[in-house]
Amino acid sequence: MSSPSLPGTQHVSDATLGRLSLYLRHLTEWQAAGVATVSSTRLAAAAGTTPATLRKDLNPLGSHGRPGVGYDVASLVPVLESTLGLTTAWRVAIIGAGHLGQALAGYAGFTQRGFPVVALLDSSRALIGTHVGELMVQDATDLERVVAAEDITMAVLTVPGPAAQRLVDRLALAGVRSILSFAPVAVQAPDGVHVRRVDLASELQLLAHRAGS
Amino acid sequence: MSSPSLPGTQHVSDATLGRLSLYLRHLTEWQAAGVATVSSTRLAAAAGTTPATLRKDLNPLGSHGRPGVGYDVASLVPVLESTLGLTTAWRVAIIGAGHLGQALAGYAGFTQRGFPVVALLDSSRALIGTHVGELMVQDATDLERVVAAEDITMAVLTVPGPAAQRLVDRLALAGVRSILSFAPVAVQAPDGVHVRRVDLASELQLLAHRAGS
DNA sequence: CCGTGTGAATAAATTCACAGCA
């Protein structure tokens, strides 16, 4: 499945990407506050990691730090944005307008960080046609039409486990290649379609284990 | 009931725990369906991992599989529940009654999997006193009193980044040792207090990167 | 002096391979 790294596109691991996202968040904050340079020690502390890890993370993106000074904030921000794929205009659809789906539709964090939610779908008669914030819940039967009409490039699945696989199949067929699923089941997707799973109850169980030991 | 009499709790990694949670989910489903035994191949497929990894995951929990047959479902379920800390009665408070907090308060998945939400707090005058499902939003100023009165053992933080650290400090001081934070900032906690961070926008950025490469 | 960039060392997680039991 993994294609050899194309010239210019160094491989960046998932663990690293998660941290890059945090780095970017702090850098934009500091950029707005007028901070010009930042040392690896300071940025690492803000992101909850170590200076060594941070430098390793930033290394494959090119040299944007000056010895004795630190990293140039203004120079680093666009590089991170580009690496994280924020140069493309993403358009997100949320499938499943239950509690979680409605909340994510109204969650300002998504839009703020470059992922505007432009459609909300559900299969329940009771929900279709109702309004959640500025969005109207659309019929999940029309998934393919909505994806095309709204130019959806990313989907968030907040549906019960059993419904997830079928929706992933339909989304993939409709051309959506990035899917974030909250369903607590493993799903399969064709090559080129990326599914990432977040299991909230699982996170609580992990905490429960640690507290018990 | 029969807690594993092995005195030393073997170390189980975070990566493994995340998978154990998924295994448990499928096992309870199959147990209800009357399935008696399951092979590592089948369970691994359902959880989206490999048989070898699954056997390694289950190994430190003791031998519950029989060669040539597979794992005994009824025997494995309680072991996983015990390992994941589901034998204690957890009581969850959600701090922050914004979109995300309200959704999680009404999210059935938490209660279903052993983590009932029994309190919802916020600092906004406009929200205090309003009802979300069966819960009334309480004043975050009273955090310490609510933790004691409701016997809170776990907290979910759905507050803006800048507010997170202060609340972690107060929760730790009030005796809460397990915290799940949705704030996109690193927080520090004293020894014995576990904080796990989930950054939803970060998950989308990870997908965005993969799609761009 | 600081603080970056990076090779070397260490630690962790995953995969392989196979002996042995039902």
Added chain:
DNA sequence: TGCTGTGAATTTATTCACACGG
């Protein structure tokens, strides 16, 4: 024959240590 349990090998991630530039 099928499938577990587990040591060994491999891949991946993190930490250490230090040469070199401002």
